[in-house]
Amino acid sequence: MHNAIRQAVIKFEQDFMGRGPTDVRAIIIRDMVVVRLKGVLTQAERQLAKNVDGIEMVKRMRQNLIAQGRDSLCSEIAGITGVKVTGLFTDIDTEIGERIMVFTLDQDLETIQPSSR
Secondary structure (H helix, E strand, C coil): CHHHHHHHHHHHHHHHHCCCCCEEEEEEECCEEEEEEECCCCHHHHHHCCCHHHHHHHHHHHHHHHHHHHHHHHHHHHHHHCCCEEEEEEEEECCCCEEEEEEEECCCCCCCCHHHC
């Protein structure tokens, strides 16, 4: 499941940003899936992020792109986990080029038997 989540997030980043991250890790914690993406900034975003206005611009653009693809990404994660995604929270650190995504789920994945999903 971890690898399928990683691949879904990589594909989302490639489709929406034109390139994927350099590293992705997915961790399941009860009713949450936490995804850490490294190396997500494009060269243009790294240049923009050299000042406060540019940082805000990069963050706004990334938030807008997530909003546009939210339903698709949440559906993909729901299909992989077998449970409904109830929320998606994300932020990006432009200084280190990392993004965190947290998907909240309507069930605790650690207590569900694989055959009941």
